[in-house]
Amino acid sequence: MYLDPLDEPVPRSVPRTPESVWDYPRPPVVREDDRDVRVECAGRVVAETRRALRVLETSHPPVFYIPPQDVRTDLLFPAVAGRTRCEWKGSARYWDVIVGDDVRARAAWSYPRPEPGYAPLADFFAFYPSRMDRCTVDGEEVAAQEGDFYGGWITAEVRGPFKGAPGTHLW
Numbered sequence: 001m002y003l004d005p006l007d008e009p010v011p012r013s014v015p016r017t018p019e020s021v022w023d024y025p026r027p028p029v030v031r032e033d034d035r036d037v038r039v040e041c042a043g044r045v046v047a048e049t050r051r052a053l054r055v056l057e058t059s060h061p062p063v064f065y066i067p068p069q070d071v072r073t074d075l076l077f078p079a080v081a082g083r084t085r086c087e088w089k090g091s092a093r094y095w096d097v098i099v100g101d102d103v104r105a106r107a108a109w110s111y112p113r114p115e116p117g118y119a120p121l122a123d124f125f126a127f128y129p130s131r132m133d134r135c136t137v138d139g140e141e142v143a144a145q146e147g148d149f150y151g152g153w154i155t156a157e158v159r160g161p162f163k164g165a166p167g168t169h170l171w
Helices: 116-121
Strands: 029-033 037-041 044-049 052-057 060-066 076-078 084-086 090-099 102-110 125-127 134-137
Touching: 029 116, 037 060, 037 102, 044 090, 044 125, 052 116
Parallel strands: none
Antiparallel strands: 029 052, 037 044, 037 134, 052 060, 060 125, 076 090, 084 090, 090 102, 102 125
């Protein structure tokens, strides 16, 4: 299993140590993260947790996965357009986020039956920050990873360059 819990939580008052995505492993690892992770769309909080899982993979900003109990699943609907497959995590299912008349197509994804090494991700939800109005980690607004496929969350401690921008496809 690739779940790699932190030995001791980082106190919120201490700045986090910078992390280079080039130091992240391949295959990716899953780590627990107790920071406040929040997703907002169309004036609503769609998800908020202190029980996120963070996936770290070489060349990618982290992706935060939120437990279903901390997601407004009544605002998520199965996306019409297909699935993708990650060589490590398995087949992803995509979700539209719908708040009233505001539809954000394929704005979230999950792994209903992840590969055995990634079982902790089962049914957790990840959100594309580029498709939401605001995503934060401990109050810090994240920047979205470039491109329309990867869903990394860039915070102040994360250093690139990051895969996803034009010309990085074969990295």
